[in-house]
Amino acid sequence: MWRAPAINRMQTLPGFRDFLPRQCAERNYIFARWREVARRYGFVEWDGPVLEPTELYKKKSGDEIVGQLFNFTDKGEREVAMRPELTPTLARVIAAHEREFKKPLKWFSIPQCFRYEKQQRGRLREHFQLNCDIIGESSLEADIELIGLCVDLLRAFGFTAKDVVVRISDREFWIDLLREQKVPEARWSELLQVIDKSERQSREKTAEQLGAIAKSVFSILKSGGTSEKLDRIAASLRQRGLDDFVKVDLGIVRGLAYYTGVVFEAFDRAGKLRALAGGGRYDNLIEQLSDAAVSMPALGFAMGDVVLGELINEVPAAREKLEAAVRTDNKIDIFVVIAKEERRADALAQIQQFRERGYRADYPLVPTKVAKQFQTAEQLGARIAILFGDEWPSVAVKNLMTGEQQLVPNQELLAYLAHSLSLSS
RNA sequence: GUGGUCAUAGCUCAAUGGUAGAGCCCCAGAUUGUGGUUCUGGUUGUUGCGGGUUCGAGUCCCGUUGACCACCCCA
Secondary structure, eight states, X not given: OOOOOOOOTTSOOTTOOOOOHHHHHHHHHHHXXXXXXXXXXXXXXXXXXXXXXXXXXXXXXXXXXXXTOXXXXXXXXXXXXXXXXXXXXXXXXXXXXXXXXXXXXXXXXXXXXXXXXOOXXXXXXXXXXXXXXXXXXXXXXXXXXXXXXXXXXXXXXXXXXXXXXXXXXXXHXXXXXXXXXXXXXXXXXXXXXXXXXXXXXXHHHHHHHHGGGHHHHHHHHHHTOOOHHHHHHXXXXXXXXXXXXXXXXXXXXXXXXXXXXXXXXXEETTOOSOOSEEEEEOTTHHHHHOTXXXXXXXXXXXXXXXXHHHHHHHSHHHHHHHHHHHHHHTOOSEEEEESSGGGHHHHHHHHHHHHHTTOOEEOOSSXXXXXXXXXXXXXXXXXXXXXXXXXXXXXEEEETTTOOEEEEEGGGHHHHHHHHHHHHO
């Protein structure tokens, strides 16, 4: 008889995370860099539903992803799934709304995605990923723009070409080969996956799975083959000084079935971690998902927060950048010390002023010893403490970094702070 | 989904089968209104959960849940 697993209410479900303030600050930092760079490239933000009909993923994402869906039947008997990725949603949205926008569209999103898998390092059941897509442009310039964006995103976290590499490849190259070798089209998808996997499994096994084309595939992989398209991408990135970050590598094919052209993946140079990002061209997906037969070339990639966070931790320069951001994220500007409870009302009136000016200001909610209040101010990261007490209508303004303190008439306080806080920031 | 390792206080970890501890964190004090250091005191556990062996189990055995690692697969 089936029994539900015992659930420990003190723990998160397997593969899910709590974001305590520290983790939230890290996440904010990652999202901020993502948004900043994507917008720098002229991308605009959008989003879709977390829950979609399971059918959307069964249709065209390929069987790989369908077996790992976080799916269930809702109370209305609908088969639904937590989104494992955003691209099918994007394709649906574009198919429905493409006429409302001038082409090409450059859209980005930061969805939380879900997969029902056993978790391990770099792979949870939930993660956030930046998705950047260009829709409605078939020219190779769009591929170049997208790869350039991927590189600049990594650079924004403080990574150098010594830390990361974007390996670029082209599915068309392999499809041409399969066509030449007269491989039936029905087997293409399967063979592409074998090539994709060749790096991770034994040569013997790959040879067996490839059969007749094994010899030519191995010789291409070994010789570090390339194509005109890939050379053009590399040349363009060289002109922009980003070529150290990229490497043509036909061994990259990617597992998802919907890719049609240039594909790429970003890795840590040490090769310790899973892929940092991955994507490519999917020119047929929108047409396949649209009943109205909208055909639209498209390409995009995704970068996940989990592996990225792991690499940030391993690269000192990147780690320092994150630490600096995290240190300031939850800090307050001003802590108001209420030394005499008779001044509480005056203090609160002043705090309201601070907050309306945009300062982060805090104070003790209940009567508290002065020493304790200063300790709290310190722990909250306040740069300035303002003491309301016997000196009223003046207040004592103390710079918590230097320890300097001076009396300021309450009337002049805002002007005084505008000056001193701008100096110390 | 398969296999291996592990599970002790909020955190990091101790405890030859014999009364569960330390450090950190947190809280309170060191005479009246000034933080970071110091000193003193204090709270915290059904040893993940459920069975079993034993006079006695944190320790040995079985199951279960979870974590980590590898496979599978890959965003």
